[in-house]
Amino acid sequence: xxxxxxxxxxxxxxxxxxxxxxxxxxxxxxxxxxxxxxxxxxxxxxxxxxxxxxxxxxxxxxxxxxxxxxxxxxxxxxxxxxxxxxxxxxxxxxxxxxxxxxxxxxxxxxxxxxxxxxxxxxxxxxxxxxxxxxxxxxxxxxxxxxxxxxxxxxxxxxxxxxxxxxxxxxxxxxxxxxxxxxxxxxxxxxxxxxxxxxxxxxxxxxxxxxxxxxxxxxxxxxxxxxxxxxxxxxxxxxxxxxxxxxxxxxxxxxxxxxxxxxxxxxxxxxxxxxxxxxxxxxxxxxxxxxxxxxxxxxxxxxxxxxxxxxxxxxxxxxxxxxxxxxxxxxxxxxxxxxxxxxxxxxxxxxxxxxxxxxxxxxxxxxxxxxxxxxxxxxxxxxxxxxxxxxxxxxxxxxxxxxxxxxxxxxxxxxxxxxxxxxxxxxxxxxxxxxxxxxxxxxxxx
Amino acid sequence: xxxxxxxxxxxxxxxxxxxxxxxxxxxxxxxxxxxxxxxxxxxxxxxxxxxxxxxxxxxxxxxxxxxxxxxxxxxxxxxxxxxxxxxxxxxxxxxxxxxxxxxxxxxxxxxxxxxxxxxxxxxxxxxxxxxxxxxxxxxxxxxxxxxxxxxxxxxxx
Numbered sequence: 001x002x003x004x005x006x007x008x009x010x011x012x013x014x015x016x017x018x019x020x021x022x023x024x025x026x027x028x029x030x031x032x033x034x035x036x037x038x039x040x041x042x043x044x045x046x047x048x049x050x051x052x053x054x055x056x057x058x059x060x061x062x063x064x065x066x067x068x069x070x071x072x073x074x075x076x077x078x079x080x081x082x083x084x085x086x087x088x089x090x091x092x093x094x095x096x097x098x099x100x101x102x103x104x105x106x107x108x109x110x111x112x113x114x115x116x117x118x119x120x121x122x123x124x125x126x127x128x129x130x131x132x133x134x135x136x137x138x139x140x141x142x143x144x145x146x147x148x149x150x151x152x153x154x155x156x157x158x159x160x161x162x163x164x165x166x167x168x169x170x171x172x173x174x175x176x177x178x179x180x181x182x183x184x185x186x187x188x189x190x191x192x193x194x195x196x197x198x199x200x201x202x203x204x205x206x207x208x209x210x211x212x213x214x215x216x217x218x219x220x221x222x223x224x225x226x227x228x229x230x231x232x233x234x235x236x237x238x239x240x241x242x243x244x245x246x247x248x249x250x251x252x253x254x255x256x257x258x259x260x261x262x263x264x265x266x267x268x269x270x271x272x273x274x275x276x277x278x279x280x281x282x283x284x285x286x287x288x289x290x291x292x293x294x295x296x297x298x299x300x301x302x303x304x305x306x307x308x309x310x311x312x313x314x315x316x317x318x319x320x321x322x323x324x325x326x327x328x329x330x331x332x333x334x335x336x337x338x339x340x341x342x343x344x345x346x347x348x349x350x351x352x353x354x355x356x357x358x359x360x361x362x363x364x365x366x367x368x369x370x371x372x373x374x375x376x377x378x379x380x381x382x383x384x385x386x387x388x389x390x391x392x393x394x395x396x397x398x399x400x401x402x403x404x405x406x407x408x409x410x411x412x413x414x415x416x417x418x419x420x421x422x423x424x425x426x427x428x429x430x431x432x433x434x435x436x437x438x439x440x441x442x443x444x445x
Numbered sequence: 446x447x448x449x450x451x452x453x454x455x456x457x458x459x460x461x462x463x464x465x466x467x468x469x470x471x472x473x474x475x476x477x478x479x480x481x482x483x484x485x486x487x488x489x490x491x492x493x494x495x496x497x498x499x500x501x502x503x504x505x506x507x508x509x510x511x512x513x514x515x516x517x518x519x520x521x522x523x524x525x526x527x528x529x530x531x532x533x534x535x536x537x538x539x540x541x542x543x544x545x546x547x548x549x550x551x552x553x554x555x556x557x558x559x560x561x562x563x564x565x566x567x568x569x570x571x572x573x574x575x576x577x578x579x580x581x582x583x584x585x586x587x588x589x590x591x592x593x594x595x596x597x598x599x600x601x602x
Contacts, residue, residue, distance in 0.1 A: 015559065019513070021474045023466035031464040031474060031513040031524060032588065053588075053595050064471045068462070072559060075566040077496075080472075107557070108520060113590050130475075131495045133569030135562055292558060 003127050005042045007077055008069065009297040010137075012037045012045075014104040015072035020047070022058035022065055030054045034067065035114055036101050038057055038093065039297065040121065045082065046093055048101055049118040059084050065122065065123035066392055068130070073137040079131035082122035089118045089192050090227030099216060099227045101138045107231035107292070147175040151306055161405040162426055167308050168285075169197045176302070178287040179263055184210065184217060185283040185406040189398030190363070193221055193284055196410055201237045205262030206207055206413045217286050220272035224281055228300050230293040232268040258359045269294035273303045277311035283402075285310075318405050320429055324363070341439040342421055346370045348444065357407040357422045365411040372424070377442055386430040408432065447488075447582060451523060451598065454502040455480045455488065456542075458549025463490050463578060465503035465530070473499035477512065477541040478568055478575070488512075488525070489577040491535060491543060493570050501576065504530045510580050513588065517553040522588040523598065527580030535575035543570070 011018070018034035032055040036048040044069075047057065059065060064081040075256040086095050098116040105114035151171035158164040165235060180200035184193040187209075195208045229236055256370045261335055267288040275283040275360045285307055287295065316365050345354040352362035361369065371394045375381040386404055389395055397404060412424050419438035447455075455461075461477030475497030477490040490512055494501065504510060510530035515522040551564050585598035 015557070016554075017515075019462045019464075019474055021462075021464040021472040021511075023470040023472045025470075027466055027468070027470065027507060027509060029464040029466040029472050029509060029511040030527060031462050031511050032517060033513070033522065037589075051590070053596060054586075062470075064469075066472050066474060068474050068476075071561070075563045077476075077567075081471075090564075109518075110520060110590055132493070133566040135566045416565065 002168055003078065003129060005039060005045065005124055006129065007044055008127070009039050010073045010077075011069035011076075012039055013072060013079060013293060013296070014100065014107075015230075015293065017069040018054055018070070019068040020065060021068075022055050022063040022212060024054070024058050024063065025061055030058060035108075035110075036104055037067070037069070037098060038100070038119070038314065040093065040096050042123055044085075045080070045122050045124055046088075046097060046119040047122060048097055048116055049087060049115075049120045050101075050114055050116060050344075058069070059340045069138075071134075072230060074134045075132070075133045077132055079128045079130055081126040083125055085121045085123055087118040089272045091294045092223040093117045093121075095219050095223045096225055096227050099219065100227050102233040103229035103231035104335070106233040106235075110405045111233070111235070125368065136374060140296075140298070141179045145173075147177075148302045148305055151175045152309060152359070155309060155313055158313070158317070161314060161411050162309070164313055164317055165197060165354040165406075166408060169199060170307075171306070172285065173199045173286065176287075176306075180267075181263060182217075182286045183283065183409070184286065185403055186212075186221065186281045186364075187403065189282075193217060194256065194410060195259075195262065196283070196406060196413070198332050201262035201264075203260060204413075204417060204419060205260060207256055207365075207410060208259040208261045209256035210261070216270050217284050220274055220286075221281055221284050224274045224276055226271070226273045226300055226304055228269075228271040228295055228297070232266060232292075236270065256362060258362075264288050264290060266290060268292045271295045271300060271303065273300070273307045275311045275314070277315040280315075282311050282314050283406075314406075318403070319390045337421075337436050337438050338438070339421075339438045341441050342372055343441045343443060344422075345443045345445060355418060355422070358418070358420075360418060360420075361411065361414050364395065364397065365407050365414070368407065369411055369415075369422075371395055373422070373440060375434075375438055376434055376436055382436075383427065384432055384433050384434065446599075447525075447585070451585070452482055454516070454521070454523060455525070456482075456546075457516070458551070458553045459516050459535045460550065461490060462513045462515075463492060463497065464511045464513075465500040465509060466507060466559050467503050468506055473498050473503055476567075478570060479539070479546040480512075481512070481539065481542055483579050487579050487581045489533070489579045491539060491575055491577050493574045494576050495574055497576070499569065501532055501578070504532060504578060508580075510578060522590075522591055523585060524588050525585045525587050527583050529583075530578055530580035533577045534580060535572070535577050536549040537572060538579070540572060543568075543575075 038046040067080040069078045069213035182198040192209045195205045269289040275286045353360045353366045423435045464474040466472045477492045479491040483489045511526045513524045
C-alpha cells in the first residue's frame with residue numbers, strides 16, 4: 001500500500017536533508033540536497049527554491065523529479081515521484097516556508113546563503129518506502145488528539161469571553177503542555193495585536209503590542225497562516241524583529257511600547273497560529289520553547305483546530321455580550337472609599353492613563369477607564385454595560401469590529417496586575433461593575 | 446585526475462548519494478555506504494542492492510551516473526558525474542571501508558542533533574546485499590551552497 005504523505009511529515013522537518021534527483025535533456029542525472037520541503041496536502045508538496053541551479057534548469061526543461069526523504073525519528077526512507085506544477089513567490093505558503101527555512105539555515109550555518117526565492121509546488125505522483133534499517137520513534141511528549149478533546153470539553157463550558165480566554169490559556173498550558181505561551185487579540189482598526197494573556201514569563205506583558213506583519217506573530221496574523229520554526233534564528237527572534245519593525249515603520253509612538261513584550265530571548269522553536277472566525281482575524285496563539293524542533297506537524301494540526309473552535313466561540317460570546325441581560329443588577333450605593341487618595345492622570349493625546357505616576361494603559365482601554373472613573377467620581381456610578389460604552393462619545397470605539405469585550409478583559413487584567421485599588425468585574429452578560437477602594441483625584445493633562 | 450583533496454574528501458565522513466536515469470529521463474537514487482579510488486582514475490561507490498535496485502537497472506541501461514558527497518557540518522558538497530558506470534561485485538575485503546565511513550559520518554550528524562542509533566540503522570547492511578558501482582569521473586562540480594555553487598571543479602578532467 002502506498003503510504004500517505006501525511007503519515008511521513010516527520011521527514012519534512014529539515015533535520016536530515018532530502019535528496020532531489022533530476023535528469024537533463026541529454027540524459028545526465030543530477031543530485032542535489034533539499035533544504036526544505038513543506039507538506040501542502042496529501043497530493044502536493046512544496047520545495048524551497050533558493051538558487052537557480054542544475055536541478056531547477058532540469059525541472060524547467062521537463063525532467064521527472066524524484067525525492068529521497070529520510071525520517072529523523074525512525075531512519076525510514078521514502079522515494080517520491082513528483083511533477084512540477086508552479087512556483088509561488090508570496091502568500092501564506094511562501095511565508096511559512098521562508099520562516100522555517102530561516103531556522104534551518106541558522107541550524108546548518110547557512111544564514112544569509114539560504115534565501116527563499118519561491119515555493120515550488122509539486123504534485124506527488126507516487127510514494128514508495130525504501131527497504132532498510134529503522135528504529136522505533138520516541139514516544140510523543142503529548143497525545144495531541146486527546147489534548148484537543150479535553151480542551152474542547154473545557155471551552156464548551158464557558159459562559160462569557162473572559163472565562164473562554166482564561167480557559168483557553170489554561171488548556172494550552174495544562175492539556176497541551178506548552179510552557180511558554182501568549183494569547184494575542186487583533187486590533188483591527190490600529191493594525192496591531194495586543195497581548196491579553198501569557199504563561200511562563202517573568203513579566204506577563206499583558207497589554208504589550210505588535211504590529212500586524214512584524215515578526216513571526218505579526219506575519220502569522222497578516223497571512224492568516226500557521227507558522228512554525230524548529231531552530232533558533234535571529235531573523236525571527238521575537239523581541240528584535242518587533243522592535244526593528246516598529247522603528248522601521250515609524251510606529252513607535254502609535255503602539256504600546258511602555259509595556260515590555262514577553263518572550264524568550266533565545267527561543268529555538270516557535271509556533272504562531274491565527275485565530276480566525278469567518279473572514280475575520282480575531283487573534284493569534286503563540287507558543288515557544290528553548291528546545292530545537294519542539295513542535296511538530298501534529299501539534300500544529302491540533303492547535304489549528306483548537307484556534308478554529310476558539311475563534312467561533314469568541315465570536316459567539318462577543319455577540320451575546322453586546323446584548324445585555326434584561327434584568328439589570330441592582331446598583332448598590334457605593335461606600336465612600338477610604339485611605340490615601342489615588343491620583344489618576346489622563347493624557348488625551350493618546351488616551352494614556354497613569355496611576356500615581358505609574359503607567360497603566362493607553363488607547364481605547366485607557367479611554368474606557370477614564371470614562372468609567374469620571375462617571376464614578378461625578379455620579380457615583382459603578383455599573384456599566386457594553387452597549388452603553390458603544391454609544392459613549394468619549395470612547396470612540398472603531399466601529400463594529402471593535403473587540404470591545406476583549407479590551408475590557410485587557411483592562412481588567414492590567415488593573416488586577418497593578419493592584420492599585422481600582423477593579424472591574426463582570427456581573428452578567430454585557431454588564432460589569434467598577435470597584436474603587438481609595439479616594440480618587442482625577443487629573444486631565 | 447581528481448586532486449588529493451577531493452579524493453580524501455569523498456572518502457571521509459560525508460553523506461553519499463548516487464543517481465542514475467532511465468532512458469526516458471526518470472531518475473532514481475540511493476544512499477552510498479562508502480567510496481574508494483579504483484585503478485587510479487575511477488572511483489567505486491559501495492551501496493545496497495535492495496535499496497538501489499532501480500538505479501542499478503538504469504546504470505546497466507545508460508552507464509550514466511551522478512554522485513553527490515556532502516559533509517553535514519560544513520555543507521561542503523562535491524558532485525562527480527560519469528558516463529562509463531558499471532556494476533561490480535562487492536569485495537568483502539572492502540568492508541572496513543564501510544565501518545570507517547560510518548565511524549567518521551556519525552560525529553558529523555550527531556553534532557547536528559541526530560542520534561547515533563539512528564545513523565547506524567540508516568547505514569545498516571547485509572554484506573551479501575552490497576555491490577559496487579565503478580565509474581571514471583568525467584566532470585565534477587562544487588555544489589557547496591553559496592556564490593560558487595555549481596562551478597566545475599578545477600581538478601576534474
